[in-house]
Structures are given as C-alpha cells and as structure tokens.
Amino acid sequence: MIPSTTFLLPVTLFAQCIVAQVSSSISEPPITSSLIISIAESSNNPSGSPLTTSAPRSQNATATSSSTTADVTVIVGPSASTNGNASATTSARARPSNTRPCNGHVEFCDRKFSNISMVVAHNSPFVRPRNAASNQVYPVLNQLNDGIRGLQFETQKPNSSSAIRLCHTSCDLLDVGTLESYLATVKGWLDSNPYEVIAIIMGNNNGQTTRIPVADYVQPFQDAGIMKYLWTPSLPSMNLTDWPSLSEMIIRNKRVVVMMDYGTDQSQVPWLLSEFNYQWETPFSPTDPAFPCTQQRPPNQAEDVSRNRMYMMNHNLNIEINLSGISGFLIPAYSLLDKVNAVSGNGSLGLGVQNCEKMWGRPPNWLLVDYYNFGNINGSVFQVAATANNVSYNEKSCCGTQSISAAVALTSHNVPMVVSLLLLSLAWL
Ligand SMILES: *[C@@H]1O[C@H](CO)[C@@H](O)[C@H](O)[C@H]1NC(C)=O
Ligand SMILES: *[C@@H]1O[C@H](CO)[C@@H](O)[C@H](O)[C@H]1NC(C)=O
Ligand SMILES: *[C@@H]1O[C@H](CO)[C@@H](O)[C@H](O)[C@H]1NC(C)=O
Ligand SMILES: *[C@@H]1O[C@H](CO)[C@@H](O)[C@H](O)[C@H]1NC(C)=O
Ligand SMILES: *[C@@H]1O[C@H](CO)[C@@H](O)[C@H](O)[C@H]1NC(C)=O
Ligand SMILES: *[C@@H]1O[C@H](CO)[C@@H](O)[C@H](O)[C@H]1NC(C)=O
Ligand SMILES: *[C@@H]1O[C@H](CO)[C@@H](O)[C@H](O)[C@H]1NC(C)=O
Ligand SMILES: *[C@@H]1O[C@H](CO)[C@@H](O)[C@H](O)[C@H]1NC(C)=O
Ligand SMILES: *[C@@H]1O[C@H](CO)[C@@H](O)[C@H](O)[C@H]1NC(C)=O
Numbered sequence: 144m145i146p147s148t149t150f151l152l153p154v155t156l157f158a159q160c161i162v163a164q165v166s167s168s169i170s171e172p173p174i175t176s177s178l179i180i181s182i183a184e185s186s187n188n189p190s191g192s193p194l195t196t197s198a199p200r201s202q203n204a205t206a207t208s209s210s211t212t213a214d215v216t217v218i219v220g221p222s223a224s225t226n227g228n229a230s231a232t233t234s235a236r237a238r239p240s241n242t243r244p245c246n247g248h249v250e251f252c253d254r255k256f257s258n259i260s261m262v263v264a265h266n267s268p269f270v271r272p273r274n275a276a277s278n279q280v281y282p283v284l285n286q287l288n289d290g291i292r293g294l295q296f297e298t299q300k301p302n303s304s305s306a307i308r309l310c311h312t313s314c315d316l317l318d319v320g321t322l323e324s325y326l327a328t329v330k331g332w333l334d335s336n337p338y339e340v341i342a343i344i345m346g347n348n349n350g351q352t353t354r355i356p357v358a359d360y361v362q363p364f365q366d367a368g369i370m371k372y373l374w375t376p377s378l379p380s381m382n383l384t385d386w387p388s389l390s391e392m393i394i395r396n397k398r399v400v401v402m403m404d405y406g407t408d409q410s411q412v413p414w415l416l417s418e419f420n421y422q423w424e425t426p427f428s429p430t431d432p433a434f435p436c437t438q439q440r441p442p443n444q445a446e447d448v449s450r451n452r453m454y455m456m457n458h459n460l461n462i463e464i465n466l467s468g469i470s471g472f473l474i475p476a477y478s479l480l481d482k483v484n485a486v487s488g489n490g491s492l493g494l495g496v497q498n499c500e501k502m503w504g505r506p507p508n509w510l511l512v513d514y515y516n517f518g519n520i521n522g523s524v525f526q527v528a529a530t531a532n533n534v535s536y537n538e539k540s541c542c543g544t545q546s547i548s549a550a551v552a553l554t555s556h557n558v559p560m561v562v563s564l565l566l567l568s569l570a571w572l
Contacts, residue, residue, distance in 0.1 A: 245338055245389040246292060248534045252393075256340065256400070257386035257453050260496070260531035262524050263293030263344065263511040265459045268309040268319045275474050276317035278459070278513045281543060283325065286515065287332050289542050290525045292341050293455075293509050294329065297348040298322055300355050307355060307363055312348075312472065322360075326367035333372050333398060340389050340398045342509075344418065344455075347406040354406030360415055364401075372399045373414040380420035382451040404440070419444075422453035422508065425499075428473050430461050432483075432490040436499035436507075455509035458483065458495050475513040484518035492518075492527045506531035516542035 245252040251259055264286045266278035279286065283294065298307050301314040309325055311317040319325075326343075333339070347354045364370055374397035378385055392398050402418040409417060419441035426439040436456065438449050460483045461473035476483065485491035492510060499507050510531075515524050522541030529536035 241390075243338055245393055246340055247290060248532070250534050251532075252390040253388055255383070255386045255388050256392065257381075257383045257508060259389070259508070260506045260528045261292035261342075261509060262290060262515060262528050263295050263342075263455065263509045264291045264515055265457075265511045265513050266296050266311060267291070267294040268296050268325050269311050269317055271317060271319060274317055275464070275472075276311040278311075278475060280514055281516055283328055284332060285543070287329070287336070287339075287341070289516070289522070290528075290538070291515060292339070293344055293511070294341065295344040295346075295511060296325075297346040298355060298360075299349050300359070307359060321363065323363035323367045326363060326369050329399075330367050330369040330372070333369070337396070337398075338393055340392050340400075342400040342402065344509075345401070345403045347403050357406055357408045357412050357415060360403075361412060364414075369399065370414075372397065374398070374400050375414045376409075376416060376421070379409060379417075383453065384451075386453075422455060423449050424455045425457050425507075427457055428461050429457055429459065430463065430473070432460055432479075434458060434460075434490065434495045434498070436495070436502045450503060453508040454499075454503070455511055456495055456499055456507035457511045458492050459511060459513040460490065477514075480514050480517040481519055484512055484515070484524050486519055486523045486526050486530075488519070492524055493530070496527055496531050500531075 241249055241252055243249070243252070246259065246261070264279055264283075267283055267286060269277045270279045270282050271277050272280075281289070286294070296309055297311060299310040299314055300307055301310070301318075307322040308314060309319045309322060329341075329343070333341075349355045364373065374387075374392060374395075400416065401414055402416040402421060404418050407415050407417040409415065423438050423444060424440045425434070425436050434456075438444060438454070460476040460479055462476050464472050464474055479490070482488060482490055483492065486493040488494065492512065496506050496510065510524065510528055512524050518524055520526065522536065522538050525538065525541060526536045
C-alpha cells in the first residue's frame, strides 16, 4: 500500500507582483502587501480584462511537491503577446519563469484544459474488495495522489427520499455511500493541492427512464464544501479553443469541472455541465479489445463538431456475466488488465491513444481505465498520458504493490465459474 497522504510541503508564496497592464477601461487593482498575481488575459476572457487575484488561498495553503526549495514564483498565464499593449513590470518579454507545476507539469500551466490528456478512474468510488461490481482497488485519495485527474462514477437514488448515493448498477449490488461523503473527501484533497485541476464526470443512472432531478445535485455538493472550487462555463457548449488554461483555473481557484451525461439543466444548475455539449465519448463499456476510437455518445454528431471538441476514450475492457439475478452484467476483464493498461501491445492503452490520434488528429483528453494501478510497468497508464502530452513521466514508485489476484480475488458466491471460463476464452489478446 502506498501511504494515503503524500509528503506535504508548505507553499512559499513570494509577495511578487507581476502586473500586466492590459489596455482596457478596467483600472488596476491596488497593489497591497499581500500577494497579487495578475496575468495577461488569454482569448478566453471575453471582456479582455486582466485576470487578477489577491491571494485567494490562505497562508496555510499546502501543496504536494517534491521540491525542497521555495519554488513558487507565479503562475503566468498564456503569453501576453496576444495583446500588443500588455507589459509586465520587469519587461514585456522577460516573463518570469514559472517553476510551479500545474497538474504535475510546468508545461501544463499555459495549456488549455482542453489540450491535456488526463487519466480517468472509471467508477472511481467502487473499490470494495472482492466485490465483482468494483472497478478500482485504491480509493479516491490514492487515485488523486497517484495522478488520476478525472473521477467518473454512477449516481443513484434508491428511493425518492434517499440522498444521492454511489451505487453500481443497483444499490443492492454495490452501495459505497453518499455522493456528499465522497465529495467531501475530494474537497479535502483539493484544499491541500491548490495547483491541481480535476474533472468529475457523473452518470445519472437512476434507471433508463427516470433520472435524478438536477436540482437534487446541489445539496450534496454544497454540504461537501466543494462549491467554491466548481468551475462554471460561460458558454452552453464549448469547442477546444473555448476552454481556459490550467493557470487561469488555478488562479481563479475554480479547479473542478463537473459534468453529467443525462438530466442536466444549466439554466438551473450552471456548474453541472451537460457532458455531451462539451465532449464526446468512444463506445461505453466496451467488450471489443480492438477499442475502435469511434464516436458513440452523443449519437449522430457531425464530424467537424467532434473534431473541435474534447473527447474521452473508454479504455476499460469488459466481459459479460449474469450476476445476482442481473443478466448481461459487465465486469472488468481482470486477467487482461496488465495488457489493457499497458504502454504498448495489442489492446493496450498506448496503442488505443495512437489509434485515436490517427483518426482524430489529436490524443483523447480523457483516458478512462479500470484498476489504474495495473499495467505492464508501474504507472503505465500515466506513462501513456505523458507520452500523449509530450512530457516525461518519472514516478517509478507509482500505484502501490497490489497484485491482481489479491485485489480482485472474487468470492465464489458473487462470480460464477463461467467467469473464469470467459477469462480464458479472452486470453488471445
Ligand atoms: C496601444 O499602445 C499604442 C502605443 O502606445 C497606442 O497607440 C494604442 O492606442 C494602444 N492600444 C490600445 C487598444 O490601447
Ligand atoms: C493558519 O494557521 C494558524 C496557526 O498556524 C491558525 O491560527 C489559523 O487559523 C490558520 N488559518 C487557516 C485559514 O487555516
Ligand atoms: C495540444 O495542442 C497541440 C497543438 O495543437 C497538439 O499537437 C496536441 O496534440 C494537443 N494535445 C492534446 C492532448 O490535446
Ligand atoms: C430509501 O433509501 C435509503 C438509502 O438506501 C434507505 O436508508 C431508506 O430506508 C429507504 N427508504 C424507503 C422508504 O425505502
Ligand atoms: C464549434 O465548432 C463548430 C464546428 O466547427 C462550429 O460550428 C460551432 O459554431 C463552434 N461552436 C462554438 C461555441 O464556438
Ligand atoms: C445469462 O442469462 C441469460 C438468460 O437470462 C442466458 O441466456 C445467458 O446465456 C446467460 N449468460 C451467461 C454468461 O451465463
Ligand atoms: C496482435 O493481434 C494480431 C491479430 O489480431 C496478431 O496477428 C498479432 O500477432 C498480435 N500482436 C502481438 C504483439 O501480440
Ligand atoms: C515535445 O517537447 C519538446 C520539448 O521538450 C519539443 O522540442 C517538441 O517540439 C515537442 N513536440 C511536439 C510534437 O510538440
Ligand atoms: C513498482 O513499484 C513498487 C512499489 O513502489 C516497487 O516496489 C517496484 O520495485 C516497482 N517496480 C518497478 C519495475 O519499478
């Protein structure tokens, strides 16, 4: 087991002022003794006003870092050159060099949220040992500390008076508790990791015909204390170029993008994005080890729209079983996890990304996987993302030491013998 907390270092914020004078009618904010960061605005800011914040985080903010020296200067936004009149107090060209990684890499700070490949934990909360409906072995804090930046899961309400719960397929099969409790854990991680941006991608799975009313999602997010971090889009749908940079999201401290597949209404709940107006997905719950990178949801979307949008590659391989009276239940193909999550080879995540790049001219934004800690090398799923992002990945100690047999050793009562036979039949991959 890896430790559930990482080494925490206090963030030393220099009281350094980088004032970008951007031509606009907006007056400069007073420069106080507290930290002021201004970044020249990118094209994302419709008003063209400078992005300014006065130390949104408390002095007590901490961040995970492997550096040992005072290493925060400032996170500078996209190049000021988009505005001919932008200048910094030092000089217009000598931008301060940022040494603070955003989502683990300095290179990402200037990139748009839509220009980074991140690994998504499929069904992130479902980590109950020896339960066939689980999809991960490590819980969400380990996931985030290891580098997972997308948290995907189903939400259900077993009855109308119930709180929203995290259940897989049915609350009778696997119920890991309330949405609020899970979000409170995530919120705690965000508090101590102020330079990280994540997405929460929910399924509104309350049956095929009934959906949980969108207004019901507000309370659990509020009660978890996570509302202050939620990013709200200014557009009802967004193409790649419409997204803000990571540094903008970090400086504004709006570091959580929340999406849901069905049942959203942004006029009622503006921070809960209608997923398919912002990104599309390859086939869901795939059972085909060739993992075609075709668009499945939303159906019938014009190709030029898809080419301009973020997309998620569902790279979890399933087999079908009959479980607890539910026929056609899909579970991860355990025996193939090391291959499916591998850097290369047939059916691998690495090959899947390459296939997607060939078809769409860019890597997927989201690499959704089961049991992210497995693969051909430690952290292979993160190695694949780093390759897609053209950065280096060096965390050789990533992701614990669980063996597949220990992690997913299923009891005979919840998985029939036929599963073993099915696993064998898939061994050709
Ligand atoms: C930018 O600066 C130039 C020269 O200093 C000035 O002529 C021009 O009006 C400025 N542009 C704006 C939009 O303020
Ligand atoms: C910051 O730490 C000090 C003591 O070190 C404490 O008194 C204060 O309440 C903390 N503030 C916050 C916002 O956590
Ligand atoms: C980011 O943008 C560059 C330039 O368009 C592109 O080459 C690269 O594939 C993009 N990466 C991702 C993950 O979108
Ligand atoms: C509704 O669901 C909750 C959570 O599972 C449960 O505690 C409660 O007993 C249920 N109420 C009814 C009326 O079934
Ligand atoms: C996104 O791109 C599509 C296809 O090029 C275009 O039709 C649409 O107007 C764009 N939408 C936005 C919000 O920019
Ligand atoms: C699952 O049950 C259905 C009938 O409900 C049956 O046709 C099918 O063969 C079963 N599949 C397996 C893998 O046992
Ligand atoms: C990949 O699969 C194809 C058939 O689907 C097979 O011909 C090839 O040898 C396999 N490659 C590896 C490296 O296993
Ligand atoms: C990858 O990054 C290197 C710098 O580390 C850069 O020289 C190279 O152009 C980048 N490649 C792509 C395709 O962006
Ligand atoms: C993988 O990580 C484990 C746990 O940190 C470590 O014991 C092992 O040596 C690593 N394996 C490789 C090949 O780096």
